[in-house]
Structures are given as structure tokens and as C-alpha cells.
Amino acid sequence: MTETRLRTITHSAGYALAAVFIAALAIQNLRYGFYDLFYLASGMAILSVAGLAYTVICRRHQLSAPGHLIILSALNSGLLAALISMNGPGISHWAMPLLILNLLILPLRQGLALSLLLITPMSVVLFLSHPVDDAMVTTTGLVILLVTTALYTWHYDHMAQSAEDLAITDPVTGAHNARFLDETLQKEISRAIATGHSLSVVHLGIDYAAEAKDLHGNAALQTLFRDMTQHLFGVIRAGDTLYTLNESEFFLILPFTPEEGVRVIAERIRRTIGEHQWPVVGKATVSLGCTTRGNGDTRTDTLRKRAHGAMEEARKRGADSIWFSPGETIEA
Secondary structure, rough: OHHHHHHHHHHHHHHHHHHHHHHHHHHHHHHOOHHHHHHHHHHHHHHHHHHHHHHHHHOHHHHHHOOHHHHHHHHHHHHHHHHHHHHOOOOOHHHHHHHHHHHHHOHHHHHHHHHEEEEHHHHHHHHHHHHHHHHHHHHHHHHHHHHHHHHHHHHHHHHHHHHHHHHEEEEOOOEEHHHHHHHHHHHHHHHHHHOOOEEEEEEEEOHHHHHHHHOHHHHHHHHHHHHHHHHHHOOOOOOEEEOOOOOOOEEEEEEEEEHHHHHHHHHHHHHHHOOOOOOOOOOOOEEEEEEEEOOOOOOHHHHHHHHHHHHHHHHHHOOOOEEOOOOOOOOO
8 A cells, every 4th residue: 555545544534533523513512502612613524524525636645735734724723713712611622633633634743833833822721711720631631642643643654764765775785776766767757858958877787796606605795785885875976866776786867967977977987996995805897888868768668778788788898898878869
């Protein structure tokens, strides 16, 4: 299940439960003749239903849906205004499900900020209009609920981020893995098409990796791979991204880089790796295949196949070499 779909389900469930709960409050207040509270609860229930409808409409964009902040701000403002202007019994307790809804729907910082903007003036009103003991109990309960919910939300966000990092990161080298490569490359292709800027990629592999593994063992090859990854991080520019494809190959995405630029970068990588003294294996070289996006390159597999073919061509011409495979020329 994707993060967007999970958020759609939780947001829908949160709004639906809030609407049912507040509608029940409205009916209860109507039965006992508290008409002001009935109108307040009815308005809040309508806003909750509107939030549910908005969630369904924007189900594909839940990670960047600004309407939630508007809807929840209206709910919080309505409750705060009612607390100040009405003297309804137990109206301050209505804030409890609203605090949970704030942190369930909104990003953690926005949810905390909106909840504090509700609790702070509410506490002042409670201490001014209610006995100190009652105000202290209600305020303490709201703060405990807010802190507990915020900690749970933070824990979930932390675990989700850790799981995402593990899914897209190679455990040996710490670089991004092949799972994340196609997603990022497609974004860069779309950006290059939209802006008209150049985009180049490099596929590089360690020469004689199988022989090094047979001679020095798998642990030594993994050490070389990890050390070479860190070396590449120090060579590439800010904005370039590095990916590991297996235990002996790398892939580089170089945005805003024309043919001349990728040739210079590839040569610098080839030279610095060849001159470096690596632990256990000593000297090591790489073969690099380079290409630049052409007019017809709108898919990731086109660039990846051409870069891989260029690397294989470089290997045919001898270790420690570079080959550039041009794409169709981009018209200005």
C-alpha cells in the first residue's frame, strides 16, 4: 500500500468518525434544548463531511493537499469562537477529538501549531470563566492528549521515513539503489523536457570485478565497492545523484550537463579512481559509458540501455576507458 493511499484511508476514516461523533453531539444538544450548541455542532459536522469529500476528490494528492489546513482551521476557529461566546456545558471537551484530527490529517508541525493555537486561548478562557480546579483538569487533559498524539505521530513518521530509506538505499554502500533510480531519472527527464536543459547519465563498472572477487574474496570486493562509492560522492558535483546497481556497477544522473560536461566528469572519475590506492586490492579501474538525452528520449529505459551499451563498448576497447554514445540531437 502506497503512502498516498494509506493517508487517503486514514483521512477519510478520521473525517467520517469526527462527523458521526459531532452529529451525535448535535442531536443530543437538540434533545435537551441547547439550540446554540446544536447549530455549532451541525456546522462542525458539515465541515467534517466537507473534509471527507475533499479527501475523496483529492485522493491522488493527499501528500500535498492544502485544503485540509483550511477545513481544520475553520473547525478549530469555530470551536474557539463558541467557547468564548457561549456558556455551554462541557463545550471545552469537544476540543479532544479535534486535537487528534489535527495531528491525524495535517503534517506534524502544522498539526501541532494549529492545536496550540486552539489550546492556548482556550486555557485562558477556562481559567477566567471556570473554577481553577476544573480549568486545571481540562487544560491538563488537553495537553496530555496533545503530547501523546504528537509523540505517536512523530514515531509513525520516523518509522515510515526509516522504511523508505531502507527501501531505496543500498545497505553496503549507503547510496541509492536501482529501485529509486527509475523514479528519479524519469523526474529529471520530465524536467529536462520542460526546461530545455541538457541531461546526461553515466554507467560505470569496476573492471575485472569477478577476478577480484575470486582472488580476494567477496568481503574485499564489498569493501572496494563501499570505498569507491564514498570516493564518487566526493568527486561528483552538488545536484548529481549516484546509484549502485549491483556489487560492481554504478549509475550517475547529471542534470544540466551537455555532452562536453559529461565527458569532462567521466574523465575526472576515471583518472581519480585509477590513481587511487585501494585497500586490499591495490589498484582498480573502471569503464564508463556516457550518453546525453536526445529529442526522442522520454523514457528511462532508453537512456539506461544506451548508457549500458556505451559501458560495454568501453570494456571492449580495454579496461580503464570511456565511451560516449550520442542520442538524437536536441533542436534549439
